Amino acid sequence: MRQTKLKDIGEFSLISALQKLVESSRPNNLDPKFHLIASIGDDAAIWESPKSTQLLTTDTVVEGVHYNSINSRWDDIGWKAMTANLSDIAAMGGSPLYCVISLGLNPDSFTSDILSLYTGILEASNEYGCRVVGGDISRSVPEFVNIALFGYCSQKPLTRSSAQVGESIAVTGTVGGSLAGLKLLTNSEDKTFSALTKLERQDVLRAHIRPHSARIHEGRKLASTGVKAAIDISDGLYADLSRLCDASNVSAKVHQPLLPIDRSLKSLSKREQSLLALQSGEEYELIYTAPSSLVKQLNNSLLTSSTIIGEVIQQADQSVILLDENNIQSCLEVNGWDHFIKE
Numbered sequence: 001m002r003q004t005k006l007k008d009i010g011e012f013s014l015i016s017a018l019q020k021l022v023e024s025s026r027p028n029n030l031d032p033k034f035h036l037i038a039s040i041g042d043d044a045a046i047w048e049s050p051k052s053t054q055l056l057t058t059d060t061v062v063e064g065v066h067y068n069s070i071n072s073r074w075d076d077i078g079w080k081a082m083t084a085n086l087s088d089i090a091a092m093g094g095s096p097l098y099c100v101i102s103l104g105l106n107p108d109s110f111t112s113d114i115l116s117l118y119t120g121i122l123e124a125s126n127e128y129g130c131r132v133v134g135g136d137i138s139r140s141v142p143e144f145v146n147i148a149l150f151g152y153c154s155q156k157p158l159t160r161s162s163a164q165v166g167e168s169i170a171v172t173g174t175v176g177g178s179l180a181g182l183k184l185l186t187n188s189e190d191k192t193f194s195a196l197t198k199l200e201r202q203d204v205l206r207a208h209i210r211p212h213s214a215r216i217h218e219g220r221k222l223a224s225t226g227v228k229a230a231i232d233i234s235d236g237l238y239a240d241l242s243r244l245c246d247a248s249n250v251s252a253k254v255h256q257p258l259l260p261i262d263r264s265l266k267s268l269s270k271r272e273q274s275l276l277a278l279q280s281g282e283e284y285e286l287i288y289t290a291p292s293s294l295v296k297q298l299n300n301s302l303l304t305s306s307t308i309i310g311e312v313i314q315q316a317d318q319s320v321i322l323l324d325e326n327n328i329q330s331c332l333e334v335n336g337w338d339h340f341i342k343e
Contacts, residue, residue, distance in 0.1 A: 012243075015040070041247060042160050043091040043232060044151070055151040057088035063142040071185060074113045076210045077145070078120025080282070084234065085149040086128065086214035087284040091232040093158040093223025094151040095216065096130035101147050104140025117145065128216050155223045158288070160247035162228035163312050167289040169252055170306040172218055175237055176273065177262035179280030181208025192272060200264040207262065208282065215286050217303050222288055225298060230288040238278040238334045241287050242319040245312075252320045254278075254310040256330055271332070278322075278334045 009017075019040040037046040037053070044057035061081045063069060069077070082099075089096045101121065105114065118132075125132060130149070181204040183190055193201065215232075222230060231244045237259075245252050259277040266273070289312050290298070299305045313321075322330035 037157070038159055038161075043088040044094070046092065046153070046157050046159075053094075053153040053157055055089055055092055055094045055153060055157070056148065057085055057151075058146065058148040059084040059088070060144055060146040062144045065142075069113070069143070072209060073120075074116035075120035075123070078117040078122075079124045079210055080120075081145045081147055082121045082124035083211055083214050083284055084282070085147045086124065086130070086216060087232040087234065089149060089151040090215045090219035090284075091158060091230050091286060092151075092153060093155065093219045093227075093230070094153045095220065096125070096128050096149055096151045098131050098133045099125065099147050099149040101132060101135035101145065103135070103137045103146075104142075104144040105137060106141050106143050107139060109143065121147070124213070127213055153223065155220075156228075158219065158223050158227060158230040160229065160231050160244045163244060163248035163250050163289040164228075165250055165312050165314055166291075167229075167312045168292040168295050168308045169241070169254065169287065169289050169310040169312060170295045170308050171233075171237065171260055171285055171287050172215055172302070172304045172306045173212070173283075173285045174260045174262045175233065175283050175285060176259075176265050176276035176280050177204045177207030178211060178282045179208070179236075179276050180204040180262070180265060181206070182282075185209070192268070195267040196264065197267075200267070203264040204262065207264075211282060211284050214284055215304060218286055218306075221298065221302055222286070222290075226294065227288050227290045227298075230286050233281070233283040233285045233287060235281045236279045236335075237283070237287065238320055238322075239281075244287060244289075245315075245319040248312075249315055250312050251314065251316040251318060252310055253313055253323060254320055255323050255327070256332075257325045258307065258309045260307040260309070274330075274332060275334065278332070 033050050035048045039045045044055045047054050061067060067077050086096055184193055184201060184205055229248060231240050233240050241252055256274045259274060261273045261277045265276060292308060295306060295308055322332055324330045
């Protein structure tokens with residue numbers, strides 16, 4: 001049997017293989033009072049306890065993969081690590097509660113840097129009444145931060161597998177800025193962004209380095225008003241919407257002219273704007289599906305308004321079909337973030 005490498009199959013094929021292995025080996029002594037609703041394959045695990053619906057998610061940020069301590073402030077790294085977890089809870093329509101933090105640290109690191117890291121974590125968690133209750137520290141090169149976050153839902157949780165044909169697809173806030181910021185951070189002379197003003201450059205850098213707060217309030221509002229399907233944008237709008245469609249056994253039509261593109265990118269070409277909007281990860285906005293009338297109604301009550309970008313259709317050959325300004329299928333080649341496959 002030919003051995004395959006991770007770089008050949010990619011992150012999500014690996015997750016699929018692990019999911020199959022885990023599901024084929026289920027213990028038969030689980031307490032039936034704690035009914036599992038969703039596990040591998042959604043933004044967070046969900047299970048019912050006798051009195052509420054519980055959530056659990058985890059994310060890891062690794063030096064050299066997710067951040068570079070040379071050009072990042074430690075409090076920003078902590079903020080972003082916590083926001084990534086909070087965003088998963090937001091995508092379920094839940095509220096965060098407690099978290100544990102595991103750190104892999106280089107012995108040559110400065111104590112003040114690690115305290116600054118925790119300051120950023122606490123700034124993000126305190127905003128939603130989430131408390132750090134423990135963790136673990138070990139020696140590691142490269143360094144990493146892992147956060148496991150527990151939360152709960154007071155109503156039926158949002159999932160990736162509940163999108164219905166005929167619903168509109170909506171996105172909170174704007175997208176594209178985080179990827180533009182990453183590109184500028186790694187290559188400040190990138191001519192793609194030569195038209196951006198100094199202020200616009202600062203805005204997109206901020207979008208990547210210290211993204212806005214997670215959309216906890218929005219997620220709870222969606223769940224409480226009858227929305228059933230959602231996912232957060234962590235790997236890119238196109239990639240994450242594809243996952244929602246695959247989980248729901250549907251496809252999506254997305255109209256490029258409707259994409260809510262970060263206003264700091266308006267001086268770029270239409271093609272570049274669309275690519276950034278579709279591919280930008282670590283945006284931590286929410287994609288959700290609902291009847292168009294409900295989306296419009298929700299915009300009167302959401303702290304961050306949303307934009308309809310397309311509609312859910314019967315499952316087709318492609319999970320996401322892009323349409324250009326002439327309503328013709330677009331020829332854009334779009335990729336999302338994958339830890340093991342290079343673009």
